[in-house]
Amino acid sequence: MAKSKNKNTEAQILNAAKQIFQTKGMDGARMQEIADKAGINKALLHYYYRNKQLLFEAVFKNAFSLLAPQLSAVLNDDSSIENKIKNFTSNYVSFIIKHPYLPNFIIQELNRNPEFILKLKENKDFPNLEKFKIQLTKDVSDGIIKPISAEQLFINILALNIFPFVAKPLIMAFTNTDNKSYNRLMENRKTEVSNFIINSIKHT
């Protein structure tokens, strides 16, 4: 009789596929390389995931499902705008250390295939600005925060946090740093970035 699907093998494949797809992208990845990394044969990849495209999509959805809660947390928890910014910027660096290739992977593949996001938006866990917008509008009218739209502030928060990791090779070149001092710069950003944002928007 046939064994039931081996969850362990399936997980090993997904894990290997993550590593290869996230560093090389859909087009640069090779099924052979994924099989090697998983320690199994190429044919098994097809047995579990049918083809390259489906395996890729499994990896992509998995990656996005890790990133999305990070963002939803900023937008929907109950603390003040100032605390949200502080928490997000300090947590994000720790998140990136665990998943260094993730944001670049998502950005790159969405640019290659922008329709992809439509499927993701159907998910009700997809990050939503509504609550954040209401909170910010209130803070602005209460005179706590200088006038700024929720969209622009949110873009700024994402930009300041995500960009330095996405553009790591560029940043290292411009600031003339090696890996060690680059990491030190990023470590400092845990507090630098939130101060930078709060300085800008808070009424004095």
Added chain:
Amino acid sequence: MAKSKNKNTEAQILNAAKQIFQTKGMDGARMQEIADKAGINKALLHYYYRNKQLLFEAVFKNAFSLLAPQLSAVLNDDSSIENKIKNFTSNYVSFIIKHPYLPNFIIQELNRNPEFILKLKENKDFPNLEKFKIQLTKDVSDGIIKPISAEQLFINILALNIFPFVAKPLIMAFTNTDNKSYNRLMENRKTEVSNFIINSIKHT
């Protein structure tokens, strides 16, 4: 007798290659597609550029040589820090409209191949922070600008300007905008971003 190399054909090829490589990347690009776009035969690509890798490098260097002066301008001109930031943020949007795929292309390919930047750094036009650092240090000690390192400020300027274009599909999804209102958001950033930065760093 053989005609001398036809500059026009060579330029057409480079132009077609730009469009294909910048949207699809090295791995996703097809020589056939480039040939079609240039209106010539695949064999001619090899005649002029020998192979795919060399054609790609020609495109990449060309792209970088467009971006670098934009950055050097912020770093080396003689105006105040405040004016540098204002000029850069308003100019950058116009630059992007002309070359929408350029920053993403550069970032993506540098991540794929980080050693690439070493060659670029040899060029003496490569953006350099020294002058900016001196100017900023002086402004800080004169009490014009709040304490911040040149590296962190420069990273913030790049992040706030470049990221929204690199992550366009993500931003459109999160802010729930179509192309038209996304463009309006970006247009607003011409002034929003410089105000945001200056608010944050300027002593009041």
Added chain:
DNA sequence: GTCTATAGCCAGATAGAC
């Protein structure tokens, strides 16, 4: 469920005519 072997296609590169 896992393997080996191979089909079948596609893309980069070259040969050679004009």
Added chain:
DNA sequence: GTCTATCTGGCTATAGAC
């Protein structure tokens, strides 16, 4: 300098044994 035709290798995917 430009073309058509073709070689060659590599990659996805499947067939079929165990």
